[in-house]
Amino acid sequence: MIGEDPTPAGAFGVEAIAMTMRFGAFTALDNVELKVRPGSFHALLGENGAGKSTLVKCIMGYYRPTEGDVLIAERERAISNPKDAHAFGLGMVYQHFTLVPAMTVAENLVLARDDVPAVVNWAKEKQELEAFLSRMPFRVPLDAKVSDISAGERQKCEILKQLYLKRRFLILDEPTSVLTPAEADEVLGMLRKMVEAGELTILMITHKFREVMAFADEVTILRRGKLAGRGKVSELTPDDMARMMIGAEQLTVQPSRTGEAGKIRLEVEKLVARDDAGGLAVQDLSLTVRAGEIVGIAGVSGNGQRQLVEVLAGQREAESGAVRVSGAPYSASREEMRRHKMSLLPEEPLKNACVGGMSVADNIALREFDRAPFASGGWWLNKSAFRKDATSKINRYKIKTRTPDTPISALSGGNVQRAVLARELGHDVEVLIAANPCFGLDFAAVAQIHAEIMAARNRGAAVLLVSEDLDELLELSDRLVVMFHGQLVYETRAGEADLTEIGRHMAGH
């Protein structure tokens, strides 16, 4: 940076001009322009794979754009790596936390500095950190291990870290994906105040219209690597923005809710399960789901939802307690799943529901592969039956794959989930367990998955839906329960649900 002028004091703006980024034959960004005014709160909207992350990574120096320039405070700057961007006062808060979980908050903050002293004088550093925190709008416990603090506090830490490093242009990548609505409002509200005070400029990647409407001044919308629209938030409606995001694509229409809840299908009684570290993840949890009913489990991630689903899926042994399906004891064996027509849509389907290196056809046949018509005598596999079944399901579920023999790991997230959907819902279903089924998927896939889940319910399936997305839960559930620290702490009919009440219970109050 020697010889370069420092960025002027106060908030400054950043512009990306004619950004194009090609990875081999694939064009991730095509002549995109982004203009973030000094002292503004700018939202960058777009579906998964629209090029939002690629664009900010070009600005931050992680990628070298194929073409295009970056202007910082109206001056063209060469940013060849993240360190250059940091020197200009640019900082980024990632979607996945970059804090070291096994270290304390103080250690994480000091560690992030470019000039960590060879021997750290902790007494002096702690004093300086306290002084810094007293000037900040939110506080974090300095001596707590990051692994012991809540997701909301971690997100605050990430932001504080950037401010501690004196960054004045912050890029936030989906900063509220792990926060309760109340936590999200608190964090964004405080950042908004700092923007209004002229101390900061913020560029926030998001897909939540609510946050764009409430906190952003301006918005830039990307679709498939191209600029799809931009403007002042005050002059746009969420519908306008959604249209710009998805273009002319037709979305699957969700069937309306029909029929009443029947008899109890899934019954969980006083279930106790531990997490990988041996701590109690699920504590004395009892729950029933009736036929023709969707029960939604809300909660901030890490409150035992994952372990609960893993027990029901047979991926984890319960410590104690009982699970019954249609009145019969259930231990997640293959025979029981088959007999009770159980279906599972676990989170991260590529990892939890597929064998990545195997073909789409093999993955679709995974549950029935050794039975007729896929196999004769229980051992001789009939590959043409695999392919025939897969071809019909690929058409029915609109799975975009080159051939049925393509390895499933080559498919996009939405199409992997469609393939799992085809396998799990392509036949009669009596019990469906779904965990974050739409996480990270595009509008079209989300609409299709929601429609399939609702259709399964209408056909009389008992559905347990675990999700971190409250909107999804409110839209699909008949009944909603909130999970906190491994226990169910609140229950309500979804039709009468009060968002603040749910948020309060999600935060454990």
Added chain:
Amino acid sequence: MADGNIGLWTVPLAVLGGAIRVSTPFLFVSLGECITERSGRINLGLEGTLVMGAMSAYGISYLSGSPWLGVLAAGLTGALLGALHAGICSLPRVNDVAVGISLMLFGTGLAFFLGKPLIEPTAARLPAIDFGWWSDVPQVRAALRINVLFLIGVALAPILFWAFKTTRWGLLIRTAGESADAARAMGHSVLAIRLRATMAGGFLAGIGGSFLSLFYPGSWNEGLSSGQGITAVALVIFARWDPMLCLWASLAFGGAAALGPALQSVGVTSGYHLFNAAPYILTLLIMIITCSPKRTLSGAPAELSITR
């Protein structure tokens, strides 16, 4: 009592002496491996490093007449082998465990090959400090003849403990071991950090080897190491990646290894081989007690290939 007939007291005394003498290589290898593993990589090749260290220390000591030059040579050989491990592991899609096993075989094989001419000659040995001068019981004096390397190792454990907490390098090593993404996001090169940590680990393991050939047992032959290097790797897991616990665990293993010879010296000869197997039985027991399929190890660096 001056005739040295102290009866059954011989056993605990010999175990204590053994704990001090036999534990030194354990201590150095485990502290070295502790550094490497805290940076997020496992170096199973330390058994080979240990044997190479023993051979090069013996050779240099014999040629130069200075055992301390031998110790230095052992450390440098170890660092070189560490660099080789780190270098191969920094290539894409290379598994550190597999590389470690091959380097273990490579190190021992190379040491036997290069060390063939060293079996006959006698090299200058490391001196020991007589802490038993106050006693006239020969067993006590023998048990308290303590090598300087042991003292250095004992001092190194708290130093490392302190360094992991309060030095820049300690923090960087832990960051690389706990979250490579975090380290990268801060602009650090994870591979460079691991290279240095693996070299430091190799350096210490090499010194551990020099103790074998230059003090106890104090000669060079192909049966010199009885798996101390690989046991020390297991010991790091048992010690939960904590340098201070590495120290106590090394002493316990050293004591266990001295049990067989001590019992034999008081005339318990039945089951002699069984008692000699004490350290290995201890390793197995510790692994069975501390591991469970239901949970991951607490304290394990998150980037280690065994915990990921």
